[in-house]
Amino acid sequence: MHKGIDLGGTNIAAGLVDESGAILRRISIPTQAREGADSVISGLSHVCDMLLEGMDSPPRSIGIGVPGTVNSGKGQVVFTPNLPLSGLNITQQLQEKYGCSVLLGNDANCAALGEAVSGCAKGAKTAVFITLGTGVGGGITIGSRLYTGLSGAAGEFGHMVITPRGRQCGCGRKGCWETYASATGLVSTTIEVIRSHPGSLIWTLCGGVEESIDGRLIFSAFRSGDAAARIAVDIYISHLAAGVINLINIFEPEIFCIAGGISNAWDCLSIPLEDAVNAEKYTRSSKDTPQTKIVKAALGEDAGLIGAAMLAGS
Numbered sequence: 001m002h003k004g005i006d007l008g009g010t011n012i013a014a015g016l017v018d019e020s021g022a023i024l025r026r027i028s029i030p031t032q033a034r035e036g037a038d039s040v041i042s043g044l045s046h047v048c049d050m051l052l053e054g055m056d057s058p059p060r061s062i063g064i065g066v067p068g069t070v071n072s073g074k075g076q077v078v079f080t081p082n083l084p085l086s087g088l089n090i091t092q093q094l095q096e097k098y099g100c101s102v103l104l105g106n107d108a109n110c111a112a113l114g115e116a117v118s119g120c121a122k123g124a125k126t127a128v129f130i131t132l133g134t135g136v137g138g139g140i141t142i143g144s145r146l147y148t149g150l151s152g153a154a155g156e157f158g159h160m161v162i163t164p165r166g167r168q169c170g171c172g173r174k175g176c177w178e179t180y181a182s183a184t185g186l187v188s189t190t191i192e193v194i195r196s197h198p199g200s201l202i203w204t205l206c207g208g209v210e211e212s213i214d215g216r217l218i219f220s221a222f223r224s225g226d227a228a229a230r231i232a233v234d235i236y237i238s239h240l241a242a243g244v245i246n247l248i249n250i251f252e253p254e255i256f257c258i259a260g261g262i263s264n265a266w267d268c269l270s271i272p273l274e275d276a277v278n279a280e281k282y283t284r285s286s287k288d289t290p291q292t293k294i295v296k297a298a299l300g301e302d303a304g305l306i307g308a309a310m311l312a313g314s
Contacts, residue, residue, distance in 0.1 A: 076088065116143075125254050139155045249281060255295060
């Protein structure tokens with residue numbers, strides 16, 4: 001039995017997970033990040049107590065998925081932009097209390113591992129995972145094991161440049177894939193488009209307030225046939241496809257898994273994305289060889305929790 005914790009900026013979700021990746025028990029509490037690091041670390045301990053109440057033996061391991069960069073070997077959070085944990089060891093207290101190993105992983109890597117263990121990439125020899133949300137996260141799995149690179153930072157696909165001297169990225173570079181393929185990037189593209197389309201349905205849906213525009217609204221207008229929304233989504237898909245093609249050309253994985261809020265519009269994205277990738281990927285002429293399958297993630301919000309629980313075996 002393993003315990004997984006998905007540490008988010010809003011909630012701490014935890015679950016008991018068996019060897020197959022099935023969640024047997026789960027619980028969630030507020031993160032209370034505004035109260036500071038001690039409060040967040042106390043919350044991790046508290047959620048463990050709640051989850052393990054009534055159990056005769058401690059879990060074999062505890063895995064924690066963190067939205068940032070981690071040093072797994074030291075149990076240290078290197079940098080978390082949305083949590084006050086940068087530079088802190090958050091595993092020692094739990095290790096001493098429960099007498100088991102406590103491991104850290106990046107949240108996107110954990111989600112990739114979850115999909116490899118019991119989701120859309122189960123049984124695949126190789127898989128690449130991306131999550132399209134406020135930013136673009138990623139992960140690489142070989143079998144049911146993560147590839148995290150020399151320092152644990154592998155899979156930061158959002159920070160490959162697809163447009164030199166393009167949009168400013170929070171990482172300090174310009175033109176990163178994240179600034180175009182994330183939900184934030186979709187909104188930026190849409191605003192650029194509708195400023196020259198005053199009659200767009202998007203203006204009506206957002207009440208004339210650009211700050212109210214989000215992915216759900218954009219795809220609602222797209223499904224209604226709004227011309228500006230279709231232009232914006234077409235541009236977005238071309239940007240998304242550019243990064244997907246790069247990653248398929250580099251890794252040629254068996255499965256390419258897409259998750260995150262944008263994936264909820266799979267009905268709008270899947271066919272044009274696949275067409276764009278098939279038209280330009282390096283192996284487009286290899287008709288008689290296996291080709292990468294582009295699929296929507298299967299586990300939803302459970303992926304990170306399951307993957308965190310499985311870090312001990314990865």
